[in-house]
Every structure is written in C-alpha cells, then in structure tokens.
Amino acid sequence: MTPELYITYKGILFPSMRSTVETLNYVENEFQLLDEDILLVTYPKSGTVWMLEILGLIQHSGDPSWVHSTVVWERAPWINTNLGLELALKYPPPRLLTTHLPFQISPKSLLHSEAKVIYTLRNPKDVLISYYHFAKLYDGLKDPGTVEEFLEEFLSGNVPIGSWFDHVKGWLEMKDRSNFFFITYEELQKDLRGSVEKICHFLGKEINRQQIDAVVENASFQKMKDNKMSNFSNLPDAHFNHKEGKFMRKGICEDWKNHLTVKQSKHFDCVYQEKMKDVNVAFPWG
Ligand code: A3P
Secondary structure, three states: OOOOOEEEEOOEEEEOOOOOHHHHHHHHHOOOOOOOOEEEEEOOOOOHHHHHHHHHHHHOOOOOHHHHHOOHHHHOOEOOOHHHHHHHHHOOOOOEEEEOOOHHHOOHHHHHOOOEEEEEEOOHHHHHHHHHHHHHHEOOOOOOOOHHHHHHHHHOOOOEOOOHHHHHHHHHHHOOOOOEEEEEHHHHHHOHHHHHHHHHHHHOOOOOHHHHHHHHHHOOHHHHHHOOOOOOOOOOOOOEOOOOOOOOOOOOOOHHHHOOOHHHHHHHHHHHHHHOOOOOOOOOOO
16 A cells, blocks of 8 residues: 555645654644844745755855755755654754744744744746646655646645645745744845845844845846755655656746736736635735
8 A cells, every 4th residue: 555645734735755653743832043143934936945045155154065075955955854854953053944834733833943944925827837847756745636626626725735825825924023033935036136245134143245246146047056065956766756856946926927827817916815814914926
C-alpha cells in the first residue's frame, strides 16, 4: 500500500514525507523562539527562498560566501519539517528560521518573544500558478491535475498549508507589533534596493551603500538561478523532477495572466473579495 502523501494537523494538510504530527505538535507547543531569532514566515511560493537569500546576505553585510556555500534549508531551517526542527534545535542563537505554518498553529512562544518576524506575501493568483508548477515537480505534493482543478483546491484551502486567505489574515493580526514586518513579493520586484534598506532598518542592521549594492546584486533572479545552494538543484532527482522544470521558474509578477482564463480570474476575484473584505491593508495587486 502506498503511504498517504499528506497528513492533517488541526485541519491543515502537510506533506507526510517532511512533517509528522509529533513535529508539528512540538513546534506549536514546546518550541522556544528566542529574542535574537529572525523568523521568516510565508505561504508557499510567495518568495521564501528569495527573502532567505536577502536575509542571509544582509546578515553577512553583502558577502555572498555563506549563501554560496550552505544550502538554503540548512541556512534557515523550516521548523515545520522534521529535518528543519532537528537543525533549529541544534543551532545557537541568533538563528535564521523559516516557517510556512499558519498563525493559529505557529509556536506559542512567539507571543512572548522579541524574535523578529518577517512575513512575505505575494499576489495569490501568482502563488496559485507557482504552486501549480511546483506541485508537478516536487515529490511531496500531489499531482495538481489541471489548472481548473488546482484552482478549486487552492480557493477552498484543500492544499498543503491550507487557505492562503486564512494564512494572510492570521499573520496580519500581528501587524501592529514592533517585532513584525511584512513586505510583498511585488515590492521586492519593484524596488529591491529600497526593500533591502527597509529590512535592514527593521532588523537594526547597519550596512553601507556598497554592501547594500552587493545584497541587491546577489539576490537577483539570475544570480540565484545560478546559485546551486538556493536553486534546489541539490535536491536528488527522486525528490524533484529536474528534467521537467526548475524551482527558479520565471520570477515575474502577473504570470497568472498567461495561465488563468478570464472566467477563472473573475471567479478568483469573487472569492478574494468575499474572504478579504475585512482586511484593511492595501496590497499592490489591488
Ligand atoms: P515562480 O514559480 O513564479 O517563478 P518560494 O521560495 O516561496 O517557494 O517561491 C518561489 C517563487 O519565487 C518562484 O516563483 C521563484 O521563481 C521566485 N523567486 C525566487 N527567487 C527569486 C528572485 N531572486 N527574484 C524573483 N523571483 C524569485
């Protein structure tokens, strides 16, 4: 019998190859975030690895040696996975940590810690398309079927990490806290230098102009596409179908326009408007 591809923890799906209920329960209830930690939070396919490259470069004042020599999932363990949790528990502070966890099942210790949280979010139509392509390549995810089928699963939250809408609404509850910062993928695209400056300011990290230039240069799509420590080419073929596509796929805004029909896009808009009607934040995708 083939094992189930997903497990469910408190109503949210997770790839069973990467996470167990015990890990998720530990992370929610026991894992201690430390005041010196930096925690990157994203819904999948929102620019996680991009932001990790930026943060790794900022931490090293623009010097790319670390991001070029250590694979991204070791640089900033994904604490919702078994391997990530194991690494995070071994690392001394200050740790760079990553999670896709929805707010309601994120570490309880966060509420009493000064850990700096960076929430990166992206136009959900682009998230959908990026997720769709990724699901075709990555062994931890179910074959997404057609775009139409995946669209319905995505809108109803029946995909790993659950509903995009709930994720965003949940995490934005933290938006008035001084240790919480959010930024969009679209803003990074529009003004990477300005975004790096804002992130440095939030982190209290002072780096000079040349060092900022080095962060911007090394976090470009092309540089990251060539960085084997960030482009997922290190994942064995058994886990990622390198022949069929790349993790660093297109790296653009509004690719959804090449994939969704007018009808699908309108349907998405209707669901979006209903689900997001109480959110008082202006997003670049309007
Ligand atoms: P696409 O599939 O639309 O190309 P995550 O890291 O959360 O899984 O997100 C992956 C998405 O971020 C992919 O989007 C990937 O190409 C994009 N990405 C990664 N690095 C980037 C960069 N430097 N510039 C722009 N997009 C980047």
